[in-house]
Amino acid sequence: MLNKIAVIGGGNIGGVLVQEIVRRRLARNVALVDVKEPELAKGKALDISEGLPVLCTDIKVEGSKEYDVIAGADMVINTAGVPRTTRPDGTIPTREELLTTNLKITDAVSAGISKNCRNAMIISIANPLDAIVYRLNMNLKPSRAKLMGMAGVLDSNRYRYFVAEAAGVSVDNVEAIVLGGHGDSMLPIRSACRIAGMPVEKFVSSDKLDAIEARTRKAGGEVVKLLGVGSAFVSPAWSALEMAEAIIFDKKKILPVSAILKGEYGVEGLFIGVPAIMGAGGMEKVIEVDLTASEKEAFAKSVASVQKTADEVIEMTK
Ligand code: APR
Secondary structure, three states: OEEEEEEEOOOHHHHHHHHHHHHOOOEEEEEEEOOOOOOHHHHHHHHHHOOHHHHOOOOEEEEEOOHHHHOOOOEEEEOOOOOOOOOOOOOOOOHHHHHHHHHHHHHHHHHHHHHHOOOOEEEEOOOOHHHHHHHHHHHHOOOHHHEEEOOHHHHHHHHHHHHHHHHOOOHHHEEOOEEEOOOOOOEEOHHHOEEOOEEHHHOOOHHHHHHHHHHHHOHHHHHHHHHOOOOOOHHHHHHHHHHHHHHHOOOOEEEEEEEEEEOHHHOEEEEEEEEEEEEOOEEEEEOOOOOOHHHHHHHHHHHHHHHHHHHHHHHHHO
């Protein structure tokens, strides 16, 4: 149990996060900050606090429009930013199209963290994922292990769910990794997908796996279309908590996370989804997966698209 976890942004994902942090007793204090009028964060914190007797817990839940509520937090989970939503003509934007708006919000978030809990471990969820984490890194310059983005866990969970459904087995039996940027170029790694330790191809045909991998790449958009307003929020919150729990309980769990690469996979200075050992130190070690030639090629394409968005971040800073 930590002393304090701060959740930034109290919308759909932030609301689920606070509920779950309390339910799972991950911290003695939970702080929610959201700029939304009249007092969204205060309202959500009060609603959850009034349910505490049901859970028989005295965790302190505070919400505010002011960032000082997050003072002294050991861990920050950042969800501040607009989500994708269906346009009136039925089309949906890419995550990259959120960049201009969410970059400004990220600068406000950075200032709030810098002033109130500079040394906190940070897990960021806002989109476009890899570019927003890149910006947080530019602004806050934390140590490498203390800042990471949540995307790969969600993308891998989506892949696992689809594979389990197709194979007719428990999701528990399916192990999978999705690498690369959190966009349409993400890479479900078939060679690393196992069902109870056996190659996935033993259970699911190659054609079906092609379709599952294509669906995984577009899975966020599929939910956006179905919801009509906003984007997925329960599975992203749970996925971020899988990372948070690995850190809080020092699990040394290998999870795909967006981490800054320092030469691994031949990449320097970019946040990209890769497997990493997650423990009390945060993102403790990047693991390099042996990729097939075609997977290497696809990974390079994904890196190029993340680089393009990172370049836009730098351009917008000028
Ligand atoms: N500080 C704190 N909160 C802010 C700020 C800010 N400067 N600016 C905006 N917010 C808040 C909004 O008021 C809103 O309540 O962030 C919240 C975002 O909540 P939702 O709109 O419900 O979005 P959500 O579905 O939670 O997604 C948040 O995560 O997965 C990504 O693409 C998604 O970028 C989006 C983010």
